[in-house]
Amino acid sequence: MFTNSGVFIMYKILEKKEIAMRNTWYKIYAPHVAKKVQPGQFVIVRAFPNGERIPLTPIMWDREEGWIVLVAFTKGKTTMKMAMELKEGDEILNVAGPLGNPAPMEKFGKILAIGAYVGIAEVYPIAKAWQEIGNDVTTLHVTFEPMVILKDYFEKAVSRHIVEPVKIDQEKSFQENTKNVTKALTAKVKELLDNENWDLVFMVGPPGDQKAVFEVVKKYGIPMKVDLHPIMVDGTGMCGACRVTVGGEVKFACVDGPEFDAYLVDWDELIHRVGFYSKLEKLALEKYMEELKAKGVI
Amino acid sequence: MPKLIKERVPTPERPVEERIKDFDEVNLGYTWELALKEAERCLQCPVEYAPCIKGCPVNINIPGFIKALRENKDNPRKAVKEALRVIWACNSLPAITGRVCPQEDQCEGACVVGKVGDPVNIGKLERFVADYARQHGIDDELLMEEIKNIKKNGKKVAVIGAGPAGLTCAAELAKMGYDVTIYEALHEPGGVLAYGIPEFRLPKEILRKELKKLSILGVKIKTDHIVGRTVTIPELLKEYDAIFIGTGAGTPKLLKIPGINLNGIYSANEFLTRINLMKAYKFPEYDTPIIVGKRVIVIGAGNTAMDAARSALRLGAEVIIAYRRGEEDMTARIEEVQHAKEEGVKFMFFVNPVEFIGDENGRVKAVKFEKMKPLEERDSRGKRKIIGTGEYVTVETDTVVIAIGQTPNRIIWKTTPGLKVRENGTIVVDENLMTSIPGVFAGGDAIRGEATVILAMGDGRKAAKAIHEYLSKKSA
Numbered sequence: 001m002f003t004n005s006g007v008f009i010m011y012k013i014l015e016k017k018e019i020a021m022r023n024t025w026y027k028i029y030a031p032h033v034a035k036k037v038q039p040g041q042f043v044i045v046r047a048f049p050n051g052e053r054i055p056l057t058p059i060m061w062d063r064e065e066g067w068i069v070l071v072a073f074t075k076g077k078t079t080m081k082m083a084m085e086l087k088e089g090d091e092i093l094n095v096a097g098p099l100g101n102p103a104p105m106e107k108f109g110k111i112l113a114i115g116a117y118v119g120i121a122e123v124y125p126i127a128k129a130w131q132e133i134g135n136d137v138t139t140l141h142v143t144f145e146p147m148v149i150l151k152d153y154f155e156k157a158v159s160r161h162i163v164e165p166v167k168i169d170q171e172k173s174f175q176e177n178t179k180n181v182t183k184a185l186t187a188k189v190k191e192l193l194d195n196e197n198w199d200l201v202f203m204v205g206p207p208g209d210q211k212a213v214f215e216v217v218k219k220y221g222i223p224m225k226v227d228l229h230p231i232m233v234d235g236t237g238m239c240g241a242c243r244v245t246v247g248g249e250v251k252f253a254c255v256d257g258p259e260f261d262a263y264l265v266d267w268d269e270l271i272h273r274v275g276f277y278s279k280l281e282k283l284a285l286e287k288y289m290e291e292l293k294a295k296g297v298i
Numbered sequence: 299m300p301k302l303i304k305e306r307v308p309t310p311e312r313p314v315e316e317r318i319k320d321f322d323e324v325n326l327g328y329t330w331e332l333a334l335k336e337a338e339r340c341l342q343c344p345v346e347y348a349p350c351i352k353g354c355p356v357n358i359n360i361p362g363f364i365k366a367l368r369e370n371k372d373n374p375r376k377a378v379k380e381a382l383r384v385i386w387a388c389n390s391l392p393a394i395t396g397r398v399c400p401q402e403d404q405c406e407g408a409c410v411v412g413k414v415g416d417p418v419n420i421g422k423l424e425r426f427v428a429d430y431a432r433q434h435g436i437d438d439e440l441l442m443e444e445i446k447n448i449k450k451n452g453k454k455v456a457v458i459g460a461g462p463a464g465l466t467c468a469a470e471l472a473k474m475g476y477d478v479t480i481y482e483a484l485h486e487p488g489g490v491l492a493y494g495i496p497e498f499r500l501p502k503e504i505l506r507k508e509l510k511k512l513s514i515l516g517v518k519i520k521t522d523h524i525v526g527r528t529v530t531i532p533e534l535l536k537e538y539d540a541i542f543i544g545t546g547a548g549t550p551k552l553l554k555i556p557g558i559n560l561n562g563i564y565s566a567n568e569f570l571t572r573i574n575l576m577k578a579y580k581f582p583e584y585d586t587p588i589i590v591g592k593r594v595i596v597i598g599a600g601n602t603a604m605d606a607a608r609s610a611l612r613l614g615a616e617v618i619i620a621y622r623r624g625e626e627d628m629t630a631r632i633e634e635v636q637h638a639k640e641e642g643v644k645f646m647f648f649v650n651p652v653e654f655i656g657d658e659n660g661r662v663k664a665v666k667f668e669k670m671k672p673l674e675e676r677d678s679r680g681k682r683k684i685i686g687t688g689e690y691v692t693v694e695t696d697t698v699v700i701a702i703g704q705t706p707n708r709i710i711w712k713t714t715p716g717l718k719v720r721e722n723g724t725i726v727v728d729e730n731l732m733t734s735i736p737g738v739f740a741g742g743d744a745i746r747g748e749a750t751v752i753l754a755m756g757d758g759r760k761a762a763k764a765i766h767e768y769l770s771k772k773s774a
Contacts, residue, residue, distance in 0.1 A: 032529070053576070053586075096483065233572065250552060250554075269559050272659065
């Protein structure tokens, strides 16, 4: 932000660590967000001068000390560059927020809260708060074996935390491997729904996996909520990049969501939209990797 | 009788074949010599009568600043300083308004010379004064003189939104001695000047320099703060003596027709934000991507549509503007329509989109339009009404930009109990621009729906005066 001398005040990285393979934990000084954020809300971060704006979710915060914790999965250029180049003590250019609507804090009863991959980080503040107001929350984390995160935190926060680690088959492509995660996810959800009674299912993860889980849940007729992850630019409702069709109506995930009723979401449309820039995303990442190689970093 | 020169002195422009390859400014503006020559055409109507002043939404003393140029022929530095002093009395951002105002509907539309020839080129003269002053450090000199006269009054005002309305309100209040803080949601201040208007009309360098003046005046800008989420109006009222809401009309209207969410369909706001604010046209040097296919159809015919069309053209696409009314009904500035035509943007008139058709991958591949025809009857804005003919035409495309208008953002009034808004989301204000909450004022597109930069600036100025009166009365 500008001060009266025209200088930028940035957001300091108080702590940075790799908590699992391709998962980086950033504790950032951002008192304006820490003071207000509620479970379910997100921030938009711009880390570099030529950088893009990306949505991330505060998973913990201290209102007095003014910090928030973000966990980013290294997926493309921006998250890779953040993981490679940002150090403790550095500053992030912009942290805007909190954005989006808070998750509803109601007594639903027995809740199954699912996180695929890094999605579990986003589940954490919501599941914790639901448990605190008297819900009986079971959390389920399905991811690759070396990517298990936040296990201790969950075990302290909710009734039961289940981790389903999926082995990475080095012989197969990443794409093939993700299919195994989807399989493990749907199988475990089916098992849990078969053996116990649930009042609500909640899930955060890639839209393809959200859809796959929803296909299972819907057979049981259990209410299901999802946090959607469409492409975002401003995150304040001024562009509609994040628009989704919910119950036949166009909604902006950044102001109307991010949480929606899974039964009303147009899943195929969301999956198409999320992949729109994949070629350019790949190109940006490749160029960055070349840069790193040229510098001798990798 | 004053001698009347019918033809205006033209401003140099970059040739089409050169300018469509980049995003640099198209119009190069007057030199001192050309500006002086154009200034000589002004008939110097008396200030109390001059129609140009009445035509200007902030009532700049136009003959006055032109006179300052003419009376100091041998000393351009002095000429520009005196002219800028006159302009600043009413308008803090002349480098911007000189570039983006629809002068043909305002000052120049009213100029008497225009009755028999070309009106005086007031916009370009205003721009010249601001540019010359900036290039020669004259604006800083004048600013330092002004700052000496500011007496701090110890009162605090919060301004929400760093667009034209908020920036103007903040500048005026700072000059009156208030301690002003602007809250801005995006990472750069400027509002539509930063994310909406492209470099080729308003170089961002000029915007930044104009904004630097605000920081010299002592105005603080807090970016990344979304009022309604980061902090609410009731909370701000505890800390500040008054509030000005200048949050604009930034939510895009989207067509409620099948296929609206296909890939390749952008709102103009998203398209222009990626280009202007995020510099996606420099991808991968800048990280934000944009996808423009071989053919782009822009729907709408206002300034936003022209900006989107000309930006798409610069990214190498063939561009068609599709408008449901006729050529004479277009609301864009004449200069921009002219520029768009020169650059090769094509126009389709009397066509109304009814469906977007997609391919098997969810990407748009064509737009189906209904052909329209005009009626003799006119609507409330004086435009001919149109009706569908029942005939259809389908045009293939791979990118669509929707530029059919904007409405106010919902966040602000959804999170402010007691703030009266109309059904269309615009904030209700009284004749002093005060909202239903005492001490909270509003202006610009937030109260008007989408209008112009200069009307927003006029509101900002008026609100600053009203806030000053309100706080003076309150403390008396």
